[in-house]
Amino acid sequence: QSKTPSKIDNVFQNYSHSEISRDAATIKNSVVMHLTATFLRTPANMDSGDAYLASAFSVRDRLLQRWNMTNEYHDRVNAKRVYYMSLEFLIGRTFDNALLALELRNEYSKVLGDVGFCLEDIIDEERDAALGNGGLGRLAACYVDSMACSDYPGWGYGLRYKYGMFQQQIIDGYQVEAPDCWLDSPNPWEFPRPDVTYPVKFYGHLVRVPDSKHRFTWESNVVYDAMAFDVPVPGYGTNNVGNIRLWSCKTNSLFDLNKFNAGDYAGATGGQVAAQILTDVLYPNDNTNEGKELRLRQEYLFCSATLQDIIARFKKTGKPLSELPDLAAIQLNDTHPTLGIPELMRILLDDEALTWDEAWSIVTRTFAFTNHTILPEAMEKWPVPMMDKILPRHMGIIYDINLYFLQSVEEKFPGDRDLLRRISIIEESNPQQVRMAFLACVGSHKVNGVAAIHSDIIKQSIFNDFVTVQGEDKFINKTNGVSPRRWMNGCNPDMSALITEAVGDRTWINDLTKVKKLEDHVADDDFRARWSAAKQKNKQRLADYILSTTGIKISADALFDVQVQRIHEYKRQLMNIFSVIYRYHCLKQMTPAERAKEISRVVIFAGKAAAGYWVAKQVIKLINSVAEVINADAEIGDVLKVVFIPDYSVTAAEYLIPASDISQHISTAGTEASGTSNMKFVLNGGIILGTVDGANIEIGEEIGEEQIFFFGCLAHEVGDFRHYLRFHQPKPDEALQTAFDLIQNNTFGDGAIFQPLIDSVLRGGDVYLLSVDFPSYIQAHKAVEDAYRNQEEWVTKSILSVARMAKFSSDRSIQEYAEEVWNIEPVRVTN
Numbered sequence: 001q002s003k004t005p006s007k008i009d010n011v012f013q014n015y016s017h018s019e020i021s022r023d024a025a026t027i028k029n030s031v032v033m034h035l036t037a038t039f040l041r042t043p044a045n046m047d048s049g050d051a052y053l054a055s056a057f058s059v060r061d062r063l064l065q066r067w068n069m070t071n072e073y074h075d076r077v078n079a080k081r082v083y084y085m086s087l088e089f090l091i092g093r094t095f096d097n098a099l100l101a102l103e104l105r106n107e108y109s110k111v112l113g114d115v116g117f118c119l120e121d122i123i124d125e126e127r128d129a130a131l132g133n134g135g136l137g138r139l140a141a142c143y144v145d146s147m148a149c150s151d152y153p154g155w156g157y158g159l160r161y162k163y164g165m166f167q168q169q170i171i172d173g174y175q176v177e178a179p180d181c182w183l184d185s186p187n188p189w190e191f192p193r194p195d196v197t198y199p200v201k202f203y204g205h206l207v208r209v210p211d212s213k214h215r216f217t218w219e220s221n222v223v224y225d226a227m228a229f230d231v232p233v234p235g236y237g238t239n240n241v242g243n244i245r246l247w248s249c250k251t252n253s254l255f256d257l258n259k260f261n262a263g264d265y266a267g268a269t270g271g272q273v274a275a276q277i278l279t280d281v282l283y284p285n286d287n288t289n290e291g292k293e294l295r296l297r298q299e300y301l302f303c304s305a306t307l308q309d310i311i312a313r314f315k316k317t318g319k320p321l322s323e324l325p326d327l328a329a330i331q332l333n334d335t336h337p338t339l340g341i342p343e344l345m346r347i348l349l350d351d352e353a354l355t356w357d358e359a360w361s362i363v364t365r366t367f368a369f370t371n372h373t374i375l376p377e378a379m380e381k382w383p384v385p386m387m388d389k390i391l392p393r394h395m396g397i398i399y400d401i402n403l404y405f406l407q408s409v410e411e412k413f414p415g416d417r418d419l420l421r422r423i424s425i426i427e428e429s430n431p432q433q434v435r436m437a438f439l440a441c442v443g444s445h446k447v448n449g450v451a452a453i454h455s456d457i458i459k460q461s462i463f464n465d466f467v468t469v470q471g472e473d474k475f476i477n478k479t480n481g482v483s484p485r486r487w488m489n490g491c492n493p494d495m496s497a498l499i500t501e502a503v504g505d506r507t508w509i510n511d512l513t514k515v516k517k518l519e520d521h522v523a524d525d526d527f528r529a530r531w532s533a534a535k536q537k538n539k540q541r542l543a544d545y546i547l548s549t550t551g552i553k554i555s556a557d558a559l560f561d562v563q564v565q566r567i568h569e570y571k572r573q574l575m576n577i578f579s580v581i582y583r584y585h586c587l588k589q590m591t592p593a594e595r596a597k598e599i600s601r602v603v604i605f606a607g608k609a610a611a612g613y614w615v616a617k618q619v620i621k622l623i624n625s626v627a628e629v630i631n632a633d634a635e636i637g638d639v640l641k642v643v644f645i646p647d648y649s650v651t652a653a654e655y656l657i658p659a660s661d662i663s664q665h666i667s668t669a670g671t672e673a674s675g676t677s678n679m680k681f682v683l684n685g686g687i688i689l690g691t692v693d694g695a696n697i698e699i700g701e702e703i704g705e706e707q708i709f710f711f712g713c714l715a716h717e718v719g720d721f722r723h724y725l726r727f728h729q730p731k732p733d734e735a736l737q738t739a740f741d742l743i744q745n746n747t748f749g750d751g752a753i754f755q756p757l758i759d760s761v762l763r764g765g766d767v768y769l770l771s772v773d774f775p776s777y778i779q780a781h782k783a784v785e786d787a788y789r790n791q792e793e794w795v796t797k798s799i800l801s802v803a804r805m806a807k808f809s810s811d812r813s814i815q816e817y818a819e820e821v822w823n824i825e826p827v828r829v830t831n
């Protein structure tokens, strides 16, 4: 029942067969067209903001051809799709990424140059799409990029937050949050789909369908609408364009006609205000769970709209629902989207009238689950009374899932009541809690951690009983990766040009195993010189960026020592700044002649603290207080500078990472599941100073121990140290004690402000083992300096590292997921 007349059909055929137009005249016309027709401007009064918008819309036109072709093709061949469900997508900018993917960068550079603009300035006009907190959200963005580039039919599903990650200002050394109003200006990278809108119910009550065991009607008049916005994910070197479908809460169905008709016009939209809030803001917590009711409703809106959409798309094939697992794989990015499991059960039982066993078989063959942390404060648990009130049907389904699961456990291990208590999806606390990680595990056919050590740890801790009950094969490792498009080719053009030269062509960008070729050039003096020059240029670019964002002048000839990530106690920025204080002390003890022999160093920090995380915010204040004193100390000069760059973001990372000499990844062993910036730094020729934790371990294995500086206690030793420190005072070594003394002597302003930080070590049990690791940390810093003095060896380390980093491309991660979890194959999109 097609409504398309045959003549129009021909027009469409020609449209999707046409090549992307690349000649300068056509591009210029399309930019001018958007400038005048889309934005009502003229070439005479256009500023660089207008130039960005007009160019971006012109690029998006060219992207659309491939995007439509991709979706049409996948529908036509009934391709199995993977759906990556994530509450976070930390996308950053898209314009430059799209220019590179379509190989239009030179063309747009020329056209913009002709009218007096510099492409770099135009690129700088774009605001980040910051719909995520940190590693987990950025991983989701790298994964959809890799799916697109490797020709997998993959979609991301997420939420279109009106306010993304808050903007961080530093006022008087303290973090101050400001809203991220990223949608205030037009967003060229989203397509509203008002026709793709689903109702989502909350509250209400249940009525059992007569004569059925598991079928209910859920009656409620609190119904929100979720509307789709699609965000394109341009694939590099392929026609395949991925899609991220983001839901936005609509309010129409909450319009109260009764109130309106009674003359209460304002009251008629009262409910809409409440509705809008559901997709208004991103919760700004990385690795912590707040347990807020609004967040639960947000998660459910997301899950319900997504599952309804997936089922609607599947039904278009006309196949029976028992075949859903043959055409759809759903990956849960952490527990945040776990309600997708009971939601699919609800649809299959109540709407589709399947039996419990039929429905459960479909669900468990479709879902797979990734765990990203073992920090207890991050574990999602929802009180049963809250869940029962907001989602009565889902609470009932979860009880039944748990009942059947516990029955199967009892059958296998009769009479083991403690096992049943430990493994139950419902925690028997007061009130009872739903353990979301257990629900995700029971409803999935595969569970994975994000680095080898982390996948081992979860098998021994949180999922230990599940390994016993469900078997070892269900629990696997998928080491994280990062996109070489954004994190090499995009952010580091000079180094990338050298790699292209070594490899012979640009194919390494989609096949990182080819960087191995760099090893052939490690002894080539000319190559080495250009390698160093590329790093030097990136350092100068960062020095300029720091001058313009903080007013601090640094020398690009110093060693750049970088720690940039969310501020969290387990990541130990506090240990880093303590070591800076100690270093300052040592420099002050030296004669000018001695100081002149030291390696000049710039210690760079950046990162946001969750708005409610008081300790993390105090750490930011301490860093800024220390920076202020050291940077103003004329005696010290360029030998030591400390910089806190405000408002860390994907875009800031693109400046920072290529400029680093040494970067720090210094979590207490066993606490950082993987880390992904560690990979980015090494892929850009930086060296790691890190603990034996997360993906640091595998990076060391790949590049060789000479290329990485490890220190600190090992994960299996942490338990004993923590136990000891619960009953014994920590014994700070002389260096750490010196740092404490300087703070308490008011060297960096009123020391009392920072006493709670010192107390977290001395009186709080030193949970993150700063006192244990500090001596080896200081030793490791010395080793770094010694190595850096030998620049020839340093360059060798840098080149060899990049050459051996192929494993950490997200293309490798995605291929493993595709083969071992999703059972999907690449599909080459053609006309």
Ligand code: Z16
Binding pocket: 133, 134, 135, 136, 137, 139, 285, 286, 287, 288, 334, 372, 373, 378, 450, 480, 672, 673, 674, 675, 676, 694
């Ligand atoms: C997050 O960013 C991570 C874990 C988590 O439970 C929640 C959030 Cl918001 C991070 C991990 O801390 C990091 O080690 C890992 O590399 C990243 O997720 C991606 O897996």
